[in-house]
Amino acid sequence: xxxxxxxSPTTEGEVITNYTINFGPQHPAAHGVLRMVxxxxxxxxxxxxxxxxxxxxxxxxxxxxxxxxxxxxxxxxLDYCSPLAMEHTWVLAIEKQLNLEVPLRAQYLRVLFAELxxxxxxxxxxxxxxxxxxxxxxxxxxxxxxxxxxxxxERASGARMHSAWFRPGGVxxxxxEKLLVDIGDWLDNRFFQLFEDAxxxxxxxxxxxxxxxxxxxxxxxxxxxxxxxxxMIRAAGLPWDLRKSQPYDVYDRMEFDIPVGTNSDCYDRFxxxxxxxxxxxxxIRQCLRDMPSGPIASSDTKVxxxxxxxxxxxxxxxxxxxxxxxxxxxxxxxxxxVATESPKGEFGVYLVSDGTNKPYRCKIRxxxxxxxxAMDFMSKGHxxxxxxxxxxxxxxxxxxxxx
Amino acid sequence: MAVLHSAPKFASNEGVxxxxxxxxxxxxxxxxxxxxxxxxxxxxxxxxxxLQILRDDHAYQQMMEIAGVDYPERAERFEVVYMxxxxxxxxxxxxxCSASEDTPxxxxxxxxxxxxWLEREVFDMFGVTFAGNPDLRRILTDYGFEGHPFRKDFPMxxxxxxxxxxxxKRVVYEPVVLAQEMRTFDFLSPWEGADYVLPGxxxxxxxxxxxxxxxxxxxxxxxxxKAADKAAAEKVSPPGPEQKDTGxxxxxxxxxxxxxxxx
Numbered sequence: 001x002x003x004x005x006x007x008s009p010t011t012e013g014e015v016i017t018n019y020t021i022n023f024g025p026q027h028p029a030a031h032g033v034l035r036m037v038x039x040x041x042x043x044x045x046x047x048x049x050x051x052x053x054x055x056x057x058x059x060x061x062x063x064x065x066x067x068x069x070x071x072x073x074x075x076x077x078l079d080y081c082s083p084l085a086m087e088h089t090w091v092l093a094i095e096k097q098l099n100l101e102v103p104l105r106a107q108y109l110r111v112l113f114a115e116l117x118x119x120x121x122x123x124x125x126x127x128x129x130x131x132x133x134x135x136x137x138x139x140x141x142x143x144x145x146x147x148x149x150x151x152x153x154e155r156a157s158g159a160r161m162h163s164a165w166f167r168p169g170g171v172x173x174x175x176x177e178k179l180l181v182d183i184g185d186w187l188d189n190r191f192f193q194l195f196e197d198a199x200x201x202x203x204x205x206x207x208x209x210x211x212x213x214x215x216x217x218x219x220x221x222x223x224x225x226x227x228x229x230x231x232m233i234r235a236a237g238l239p240w241d242l243r244k245s246q247p248y249d250v251y252d253r254m255e256f257d258i259p260v261g262t263n264s265d266c267y268d269r270f271x272x273x274x275x276x277x278x279x280x281x282x283x284i285r286q287c288l289r290d291m292p293s294g295p296i297a298s299s300d301t302k303v304x305x306x307x308x309x310x311x312x313x314x315x316x317x318x319x320x321x322x323x324x325x326x327x328x329x330x331x332x333x334x335x336x337x338v339a340t341e342s343p344k345g346e347f348g349v350y351l352v353s354d355g356t357n358k359p360y361r362c363k364i365r366x367x368x369x370x371x372x373x374a375m376d377f378m379s380k381g382h383x384x385x386x387x388x389x390x391x392x393x394x395x396x397x398x399x400x401x402x403x
Numbered sequence: 404m405a406v407l408h409s410a411p412k413f414a415s416n417e418g419v420x421x422x423x424x425x426x427x428x429x430x431x432x433x434x435x436x437x438x439x440x441x442x443x444x445x446x447x448x449x450x451x452x453x454l455q456i457l458r459d460d461h462a463y464q465q466m467m468e469i470a471g472v473d474y475p476e477r478a479e480r481f482e483v484v485y486m487x488x489x490x491x492x493x494x495x496x497x498x499x500c501s502a503s504e505d506t507p508x509x510x511x512x513x514x515x516x517x518x519x520w521l522e523r524e525v526f527d528m529f530g531v532t533f534a535g536n537p538d539l540r541r542i543l544t545d546y547g548f549e550g551h552p553f554r555k556d557f558p559m560x561x562x563x564x565x566x567x568x569x570x571x572k573r574v575v576y577e578p579v580v581l582a583q584e585m586r587t588f589d590f591l592s593p594w595e596g597a598d599y600v601l602p603g604x605x606x607x608x609x610x611x612x613x614x615x616x617x618x619x620x621x622x623x624x625x626x627x628x629k630a631a632d633k634a635a636a637e638k639v640s641p642p643g644p645e646q647k648d649t650g651x652x653x654x655x656x657x658x659x660x661x662x663x664x665x666x
Contacts, residue, residue: 053543061553065587096410097438107409224464224490227517238490245493246411326588334438337486337497338410339467350470350484363470365486369524370517402543 018046025054029132029388032398036375036387043384048376055402063362067328068094068168071359076162078364079400082121084113084153085342086400087166092248093338093349094168097331100303105294106170107249112287113156113165114249115280116183119191120149121343121395122273122280129270129392130202133211138198145194148186155179168329169304170297184288187281199274212267216378216390219264227370230345231276232394235261235268242341253290254283266393273395303329328357342367344395368394368401406439414494416441423461423496427453440497447500451509454485454498458514463487463496466511469521471529473555479503481531485511502531510535528553560585 020039024030033054039047059078063071075090076083088110095102123146127139150160156175157165165172202208218228223236233240239258243251259275261268297304305324306317333355339348348365371394379387406412419441420434430449435442445453457463468486479501488495502508510533511518522533523542530551533539541548545565550557560579568575619625 053541053545056543058552061559065559092408092410095408099407099438101407102409225515225517227465227467227515229467240490242411246413248411249409252412335442335484335497336410336438336440337468337495339495340411346467348468348486350468350486352472361470361472363468363472363484365468369520373517373520 023387025051029391031128031391031396033402034372034391034396034398038384038387040384045379045382045384045387048379048387050372050375052372052398053402055398057403059403060362060364063359065358067357068331068359069324069328071362072167073162073164076164077399078366078403079121079342079344079347079397080161081124081397082117082343083161083163084117084166085121085340086347087164088114088248089338089340089342089347089349091166091168092340093336093351094331096336096338097334097351097353098168098303098329100169100298100300102170102249102298103295104250104292105174106296106298108287108291109171109175109296110166111249111251111254112183112284112291113153115283115287116149116152118280118343119277119284120146120153122277123149125343125392125395126270126273129389129395130208132388132392134207135202135205138201141194141198145191148190152179152183152186155182167297167304169300170295172297174296180288180291183284187284191281195277203271203274209267211386211389212270212393213265214263215266215382215386216393217263217265218374218378222374222377223264226374228345228374229370230341230343230367230395231269231272232345232371234258235272236264237262242339242346246339248340250287251283254286256282266389269393269395330355330357331359339365344368344397344400345371347400364400364403366400366403368396368398372396372401410439414492416494419494419496423457426456426460440495442497442499444499444501447502447506447508450483450485450498450500451511451514454487454511455514457487457496457498461489462491463489463494465490466515466518466521467495469518469525471525471531471553473529473553475555477501479506481529483508483525483531504530507532507534509533512536527551530554 018039018041020037023034023036023038025033025035027034030036035051035054037049037051038045059074063074066074072087072090075086078086094100123142127142127146131139153163153165154160156179157163157172159165218226218232218236220236220238223233223238228236229240229242237260239260241258242248243254243256244258256279259272259279261272301317301320303324305321306314310317311321331353333353335350335352337348337350339346341347345367346365347367350361350363350365351359352361354360375387375390375394378390382390416436416439420436420443423443424431424434427443427445427449430446430453432444432446434444443453454466458466465488466485467488468484470484470486472482472484474480474482481502481504482499483502484497484499486495486497500508508531510522512522512535519536519538520542522536523539525531526533526536526539527541527543528551544552550562552561560581562579563576564579565574565576567573622628
């Protein structure tokens, strides 16, 4: 073992060597399998080298072997805290290449469930962040709200997490009317009561502020240069939100605000997420109010499979069903890069098609890559326990980071 | 073509190609717009210079992604694609260059610090090297991994698998053993552009040449004729025993139903 016998500035005359510790891969505050090699001077972080890839499953290579529809469930398993947001990017990328029109009701349903996913994701992230800096109760309370969201997903798609509900051309199935009523009811009568209770415990809490305020301050210039997105760039004071600036589906019909931070520290990142939850609720209410009735998937029979009832009556529908579930649809050759505002930031798909039924290459842009990479410069000079707060405020999920 | 899809809409692409092409024309190989994306193909050696011009003169402040793509049939098989985003103009462009295993691409870590990991990933997955990247380690694959898994000629199953060995009390690496053959289905329909021949179809493409064609010159060669007709007329098996009506019911048969015929 080699020792670096440098004189340390924090001790008077006494020689203490810097030492290196492993944070993770099995660490409850690492939010998954993250290994960080930390070089410490006493308790002060000198350098962090995050080692990612422990959850690398080769999703992009697997997708090359699957048809466009078969590749969809892999997206649920990327960021497993916000599965529908991942699917959203994938279906939009396919639709962009096909230039496929999506009926209005399907667009509303997608936006509604994407925002519900955002709430669901923020409940988990904020709970975990609070837990990481020492408070226990709020996590239990808002985890309950996440459970409600998962129940809504289950009622729409049959699955709590890995829904596979967004489809190229629309959504898989229409939702029961009662579900929409219940979501509105939940927002009116349950959600904010619990959420505000939980937040009142932390927002002005002295310990919570001591652990988060002025931790990992990132300037605007750095946030841009490091490719930040989502709450990380908004906390730096840039009102940049792809839902607003590059709207997709019916986001251009929605009225909502973009909360921004002023101080660009972990506390601001947390507060941006708190405010985003209110904005998401606003969008959900508008969706519930304005959602038209009508078809929930495109009428292009070469992409969207027929309904079961049609299949029993029409030979053509039966053939389409067979062809779509074996061969799949063909996507014209070309390449697109489609990025949407996932709860964690810009989630992008670079899709190269060669005109066959399978993608030639699908590159997934994880949000966590640029944020986690900045971990080193964000933590420099902070204390060891601050690393968990910084990590919590990044909102990192390794299914997506490692792919 | 009218835009029907509802994918993210950024600022118009109109005039973007001309404006940018003008400033990077020395290194530009080709520029086009398709599917609503603006794509520039530039010379590899100038990629850092081009991206710097795009960042400083055209306000593409953010580098969101670097993607590698493998085209094994090309002379320079890899493509490195840079996705740039302008926060002020609300616009995206793609810039790409080609590379092979032994032609390093100039790094852009000098322009954007987050390029470091993105270049590491392209290196790890495809084996494209980046000249000037100070930390070009593998990033996603295992410690000590060999090969570049996202190349098209790298098998899906990989070459090694690992498990925890109870005897050795550690993780051991072994060659991949598949309990069942890897199942890949090709559903491309045979009448729509598949480039392989289905079993039996080769016969339709003209009969294969034979040294001595087989022909029948006399009727006898075919086996037809009087002898064959006679044989065909003969009964193959003797007839069964004759059926006689004795008027008595067969032993063990049920009693006949009444004349009214039941209900």
